[in-house]
Structures are given as structure tokens and as C-alpha cells.
Amino acid sequence: MIRVLRGMDWILLLAIISLAALGLVMLYAAVHQGDTGLWQKQFTFWGIGFAAFLVLCFVQLRLLGLISWPFYALALLLLILVPLVGDVQMGARRWLNLGIVNLQPSELMKWALMLILASWFATREARSMQDIGVALLLAVVPAALIVNQPDLGTTLVLLFAATSLLIAAGLPWRWFGLAVIAAIGSLPVLWHFMHDYQKQRVLTLLDPQSDPLGAGYHVIQSTIAIGSGGLMGKGFLQGTQGRLHFLPEQHTDFIFAVLAEEGGFIAVVILLLLYTVLITRMLVISNRAHSRFGSLLCIGVASIFMLYITVNIGMVSGIFPVVGLPLPFISYGGSAMVTMLAALGLVMRVSIESRDRIPWQRPGSSLA
Amino acid sequence: MKELESRQRFDMRMLFFYAAAPILLGLLAMHVLQLQWLEHEKLALQADHNRLNIVPVLPVRGEIVDRQGKGLAVNRIAYQVQLIPERVKDLDATLTMLSGMLHWNPAKLAYIDKRIKHSRPDRPVLLDDKLQWLQVSPIAARLHHMPGVDVEAGSYRQYPYAGLTSHLVGYLSLARKTDTDDGYLANEFIGRTGVERSYESLLHGSLGYQQEEVDAHGRRISVSKRTPPAMGQQLRLALDVEVQQAASDALGNRTGSVVVLDVHSGEVITLLSKPGYDTNRFITGLESEQWQEWLNNIEKPLLNRATQAAYPPASTFKVVTGLAGLKVGSHLANGHTTCPGYLELADRNLRCWKRTGHGQVSLEYAVIQSCDVYFYKLADQIGMAAISDAALEWGLGEKTGIDLPPEARGTIPTQRPYMMAAMKNNSSKRDKWFRGETMITAIGQGTLTATPLQMARLAASVANGGRVLKPLLLAGDEPVLMHQAEVDPKHLKMIQAAMRGVVEKPYGTAHRALADAAWTVAGKTGTAQVIKMSQDDEKAGYTADDISRRHKDHAWFIGYAPYENPQVAIAVFVEHGGHGGSDAAPVAAAVIKVLAAQQDRQQESSQ
Known part of the structure; x- marks a missing residue:
């Protein structure tokens, strides 16, 4: 217990709590005129997530390494079940009804893939065709299942997390370059397989004014919200875009617009600084980690956070297509909140286990 | 030695990650800064446009009375029942409920159902018109059970001596293309014959305007500035x-x-x-x-x-x-x-x-x-x-x-x-x-x-x-x-x-x-x-x-x-x-x- 407390990275914890507080305040601004019950729910989610975070601080990393394979297998199985028995919500079949909770297997798969790749590369580098091939297979199979649901956002997360871990694990740069060229080359093929609404989103991004009341509406309205906030913002609860329901999904994916409108650039800078602290802190923990598994785990979590933040803000401010990725700790949503806090629990555990120990492969390190 | 190599490579890769986070977030910040600083004025104007609608307020038309003061052309208060389809939770139940209160026959119900299906889901659809308060008050009392349904008050022209004074008093009808070209609004009534036509300029009154704060659904949230309309003049005819x-x-x-x-x-x-x-x-x-x-x-x-x-x-x-x-x-x-x-x-x-x-x-x-x-x-x-x-x-x-x-x-x-x-x-x-x-x-x-x-x-x-x-x-x-x-x-x-x-x-x-x-x-x-x-x-x-x-x-x-x-x-x-x-x-x-x-x-x- 004392070891856990002493090993905690307090800066990371402070960043998490600050972001959670900021998130709850912004959520209040987004929903205060409508369903304020959402705010209480989010508070509950936060509590559950934080509990998960604390529990994971006590789970030994060795154990995680052991369960990574069965966990991945379970996630894959559920993912296969979705098209067969899943519920359709908002036009996509993503959910599994498990009686008490609606589970989104793709959400589980993100973390399962991250765990298994970290585990896979804990004892080897991404230098041989064979080792890379296994990692690619582990990523591409679930990605193909998820893109079919259809869920472009999560597919993106899987591929991005896999790529980050491959780079961290030592993927030769020229291979990475080849992969990027191959990816660009495959874009027309991907376009061919995209659903109409996904194509529409890409087209809308290129020219939002082409369909101002249809697909371009979200982006135009959120851009107006952000821009009208100015440097100083309109003041807490004074945003007109959000308050008057011009902003769609303002409590979930588009909550950044509420923050930028009411808090102005000042709030944006504060938010981005908090995120920078959060991610940098994860990278510091990764660098200090006692095991290579721990290092890769931290990089995996950090890159997923990075992707969420970049894509979400980019989408709300009109530089990325609309893909449903939440803004960590700010957007409303139970699954995302709980899983992200759980993931940070893993990172914190790495920090705890690495305390007073020499990082892996540093002179004097006991671990290979 | 090989092992140190892998650590060194990892450290190199670490630098990449250390650099990536601030660079990406910095770029985002610059983009947001562009919106909030350089494009602020333009977007703030758009936000205002979004928010404030200048809405004309129709004047009440002047009434026409005879020399004894009896109303020849009067304004009656009437109520309309409207429905915004996308806000209705259970359309069938809502229509059944309204039908029971307004005594619609099956033909009317079918017609209304058809109109709703052919209308934009985000715009109000007129269900029934020229209703008296006694007819709409049960609906008004149950509005919270029927999301999407709204009761609106308005007035309509009535001629108590319609057949007797039809040629002298005349009648109104909705604005046509030529009238809107002359500056009338499409939902205004205009005198077509008789006194209603000859003294149109006196009876009509002048439009008022109000600034309304609306949401994206066009719902009125509040009224800010208001220039009240000037009511049309009451005309007392020599007619007995x-x-x-x-x-x-x-x-x-x-x-x-x-x-x-x-x-x-x-x-x-x-x-x-x-x-x-x-x-x-x-x-x-x-x-x-x-x-x-x-x-x-x-x-x-x-x-x-x-x-x-x-x-x-x-x-x-x-x-x-x-x-x-x-x-x-x-x-x-x-x-x-x-x-x-x-x-x-x-x-x-x-x-x-x-x-x-x-x-x-x-x-x-x-x-x-x-x-x-x-x-x-x-x-x-x-x-x-x-x-x-x-x-x-x-x-x-x-x-x-x-x-x-x-x-x-x-x-x-x-x-x-x-x-x-x-x-x-x-x-x-x-x-x-x-x-x-x-x-x-x-x-x-x-x-x-x-x-x-x-x-x-x-x-x-x-x-x-x-x-x-x-x-x-x-x-x-x-x-x-x-x-x-x-x-x-x-x-x-x-x-x-x-x-x-x-x-x-x-x-x-x-x-x-x-x-x-x-x-x-x-x-x-x-x-x-x-x-x-x-x-x-x-x-x-x-x-x-x-x-x-x-x-x-x-x-x-x-x-x-x-x-x-x-x-x-x-x-x-x-x-x-x-x-x-x-x-x-x-x-x-x-x-x-x-x-x-x-x-x-x-x-x-x-x-």
C-alpha cells in the first residue's frame, strides 16, 4: 500500500484530476439547459473509472503480461459475435447487449491490442519480418472486423496504436516509409470500400459550405462557436452557439467547441497544456520504466490519448473529417471515461513498479 | 552489446515521441488561434446571425364598423395547432390524442398524417386552424404530454354581416406574387374588394419588427428588441x-x-x-x-x-x-x-x-x-x-x-x-x-x-x-x-x-x-x-x-x-x-x- 502511494506519479495524478474537473465543468456548461442528469451520470462514471484506476495500480504488470493473450482472444471473440447478435445503434452495429451493460467490443479491443503488442515486443524488437508480421496480423484482423461495423474512428485508433508501438519497438524507418507510401496508395481502394456517410464526411471536410444544413452543419457550427469565442471567451455559460442548440452533440464529441466558445483561447491553451503534461508525463514514466513491457505499455496509452486529442480537436475545428473520437476526460461518455482511466491505472502501475529501480537495459539493470 | 543497442534505439525513438506531442498539440493550438484571433470577427458575426433573427410582426388590421358602431369586419382570436414532427416521440399516439380532442374524422386524420409525412421534420406542420379557446384549452393543458405539439394564437378576419355587406365591405385574401413584389409579406392578408381594398393603406397598419433569439431548430428562446406594429385604423362607415x-x-x-x-x-x-x-x-x-x-x-x-x-x-x-x-x-x-x-x-x-x-x-x-x-x-x-x-x-x-x-x-x-x-x-x-x-x-x-x-x-x-x-x-x-x-x-x-x-x-x-x-x-x-x-x-x-x-x-x-x-x-x-x-x-x-x-x-x- 505504502509502496503504491510512494510510487505514484503525483504530477500525472494532478493532471488527471485537473482534466476531470475541467471536464465536469465544461459538461455542465454543455448540458445545463437540457438534461442535467447527464452531468450526474458523468460524475458517476468518473467515480467508477477512478476506482478502476486505483484497482489497476495494485495489479502486477507481470500478471497483465500473462493475461494479455486470453484478453485479446476474448475481445476478438466478442468482436466476431457483434455482427451476429449485436444491437444496431445510430445506424451501426457496434454493441453487444450483455444483460446489464451494453458492451462495445471494439472499445475493449483497443486496449487488448495495446496489451498484446506491448507484451509481444517486450522480449523482441520489431526488426525481423516475422516479428513484425505477427504484430501486423494481430492488428489487422480486428481492424478489418471493426471497419465493417462500420466504425472508422476505432479502426484508426487500432492502426495508429499498432504503428506507434511498432515505431517504439524499433521498426526500421524505411519500412515505416514504405508502409506510409503503401497506405497512401491504398486510399483509393479504401475510398471504394467506404460507406456513403463516410465518403460524405470526407467530402464535407474538403468543402463544408457545400452542404451547410446537412453533413457540413456540424463543422460549420462548431467552427463558428470556436471562432466567436475569441481570445477571452464569452464567459462561463454565456456561449450562444451551445446554449441555443446550434451545436450538435455538444456534450459528447463536440464539447471542445463549448469550451473554446465560453473560455476562449485561454481555456484552449490551459486544456492543451494539461494534455501536454499528461502525455509527457506518460513518456517520462515510459523512459524510466523498469521493464520494456512497461515502457511500451506507456507509449501505447500515450499514443492513443494523443490520437484522441488530435483527431477530436482537429475534427471540431474543421481540419479532420468527423470521426467519433471523444476528447479524453472532457467528452460525456461512460465507456471512454472508464477505459481511459483504467489505461492510466496501467501507466501509474508502471510508475509504481519502477520506483527506486534501474530502467531496463540501463547499466546495472537486472532485467533484459 | 546487442542489448544496449536495443535500449539505445528505444531512447532514440523516445525522443521522437517526446517531440511529437508538443508539436502536434502546438499545431492544433495555432489552428485554434487562427480561428479565435484572425477569423474571430467574421465568425462572431456569424454566431450573431445564428442567434438573432429579425422577425416581422404583423399589425392587427383595423376593424370596420357601421355608423352605429356595429362590427362589419372584425378580428377574431383563433388558435392553431401545430406539430414539429422530429420532436414527437410517438406520432400515432399523439395524433390519436389530438383527434379525440378536436373531433377529427378519419378522412381529416388521414390527410394530416399524409401532410406530416410529406413535411420537413424540423418545421411546424399546421394541423388545425380557426379553433376557439374552448377547443384548444384541453390540448394546451396537456402539451407536456405531447412533445412537439404547439398551440398558437392569432387572429382572423370575420364579417358578421357577410352576405348583407359583401360588396361594400369586401374581403381579404393572402398576398400574391404581385403583392410581395410591392413589399407585402407572404403571410399577410390584403383587401381585394370594397372598403377593405379602397382603404387598405389605412386598415393595414404598419409592420413591427422584433429581434428573436432562436436556436438551431428555429425555436424562439427569447425576444430582445421590439418595434411594435402600428395597428390599422378603425374605420367607421356612414353605412347603417x-x-x-x-x-x-x-x-x-x-x-x-x-x-x-x-x-x-x-x-x-x-x-x-x-x-x-x-x-x-x-x-x-x-x-x-x-x-x-x-x-x-x-x-x-x-x-x-x-x-x-x-x-x-x-x-x-x-x-x-x-x-x-x-x-x-x-x-x-x-x-x-x-x-x-x-x-x-x-x-x-x-x-x-x-x-x-x-x-x-x-x-x-x-x-x-x-x-x-x-x-x-x-x-x-x-x-x-x-x-x-x-x-x-x-x-x-x-x-x-x-x-x-x-x-x-x-x-x-x-x-x-x-x-x-x-x-x-x-x-x-x-x-x-x-x-x-x-x-x-x-x-x-x-x-x-x-x-x-x-x-x-x-x-x-x-x-x-x-x-x-x-x-x-x-x-x-x-x-x-x-x-x-x-x-x-x-x-x-x-x-x-x-x-x-x-x-x-x-x-x-x-x-x-x-x-x-x-x-x-x-x-x-x-x-x-x-x-x-x-x-x-x-x-x-x-x-x-x-x-x-x-x-x-x-x-x-x-x-x-x-x-x-x-x-x-x-x-x-x-x-x-x-x-x-x-x-x-x-x-x-x-x-x-x-x-x-x-x-x-x-x-x-x-x-
């Missing part, structure tokens, strides 16, 4: 609905027109045209079948017979011929002639209505007995020019100037058109104006026509000393003198006395109908021969009943009362009504009865 009603009752289901004017001011106390039509039907949006029915009805209900139709005035015109004779100093006008019942002309005989003849007749006797032969001879003496001059002088052949366009002018034949026609086609038949035509004109037949309003004004001018006034629709307006007839008071007195004789003398044509009237009446009857049914009528497929009716003569009566102290002038025209004395004059008696009763009431209450 009670008198108009009496005239209408007296006409019964006959076709015709009754006009009552104030002889001194020219105020229009009654302006009735029968049949009328239900102007209330226009407000809800007239069905085209109804409109076609009105258009094609042989009774021509849409025609304002008082102002838009000119008929041969028949013997009532003898007043003008008599005045013309006196003015030119014809010795016949001051002397006598003999009526054998006909007048022999070169090619034909002109008959007097009394086949047996009137014997020796003076002007007074000729007016009282309406002797045709006397006026044939008088006309022959004074000539057509004297007659047409007098007609113009007394206000015939010109628009009265009443604010009810379009108005018929009527025709006064002069020799000129015939001579023109003769020069053109060299026709031997029509190359000269026949003596007989002057004579026919002198008794108000032939091509001479006048509107009932013109004839009423003629009676008023005779009563008030030759002042030809503009008929005034609004109570209390300053009298407008169109022109003054140049008449010797002595001559006028003679005509007035003759007209009094028409009623007073036992042998007068209106004696039976008006001798016992509430006021002393002076007047003149007329019975206009109707031209033979034309071939057009046959083609139009009128039935035998119609034809026999359409063969009947028009009945006229013009006059004023009280004789000693004239107040009102009356013209009664009954289309295919029969004889002036027996069919038109009783209508005037009914009107005078009501006017006299009103005056008695006033005197009682002032005592």
Missing part, C-alpha cells in the same frame, strides 16, 4: 346596417340594388346589391368550385349592382328631361299638350304606357302620371343636346367618385357617336340621329344607362338644390361637392312639387306604396323595358324559367324624404322586378320606416 338590413328584407330574394344617401353630406347610408355572397369564405381560402359557381351564376352575385352595373333608368330619367325643358325655356314645359296614348312618327308610332292616353297633360301631371307622350314632345322641342347636357349636369354619365373602384360610368347618348359611325362605314341606316331616338332617350330608354348610385345621387341633388356630391363611405368626412347644377330655384321647386305629387296625389304612380309612409316622400317611379332575349342567352343555355324572368321589366324608384326638410335620398332598383310603383317603391317605404323609427328613438333618448 339596420337600414341596409331593412332594404335587403324588403327586396327579399329578388335581384337588385338599394342606395340611400344623406342628401346634405353625400354619406352612403345604404349601398345594397343583391344577391350577396359569403365573404367569410375567402378568409379560409376559397375553394375554386365555389368561386367558379359565383362567377358563372346567372344572378352574378359578385357584381356590385349599385356601382358596377348601369341600367336604363326608365321613367325616373323624366326628372332630368323635365329639368332640361324648364332650363331651355321650352313653352311646353310651362304649358300643356294632349296625350292620345301614342305619338305618330314618320316610320313608326311611339306608344305611351297608357294605351288610352292621358288627355291634356302639363309637366307636373306628366311627372305624376309618368306620361310618355308629353316627354316625347318635350324632347322633340328641346333636342338631344339639351337632354344630354342636363344629364351630365345632374351627375349622370360620369363616375360618382365613390371609393369603390371599379365604377361604371353609365352612358348618355349624344349625336356625336352616331355621326362618327356614319362617316366611317357610310351606312345609310345609321347616318343620322333619328328624332325617335331623342324621344326614347327622354324617357330613359334606349342606350341611356345609369347606375343605382348615380340615380340616388340625382335624387339627392334634386332635394339639396342641385349640389352634386361625392358619395362618402366614411362617417363624418367633409362633404365633397363635385359640381353645382345650374338650376333656377323656381324650376327646381316645380320638379320637387311634381315628385311630391307622384306620392301624394291619388293618381300618382307611387301613391299606393308611399302615401302612408312614415315620412313625406317625393319621388319618381320607373319601369324599364327589357330588350328581347338575345341569341347569346340561348347559347348560354338558360332555362325557360330564366327566360321568362329575364323578359320582365326592371323596376325603379328614386326619391327623397322628408319632402319639407330632406334628409335622405333613395334609389331602388329591382332587376326584372316588374313595375316601379308596385315593386320598387314599397322597398323605399320599408327603408323610410326604419329611418323614421331611428329618428324617433333618437328624439326620445335626447329628451
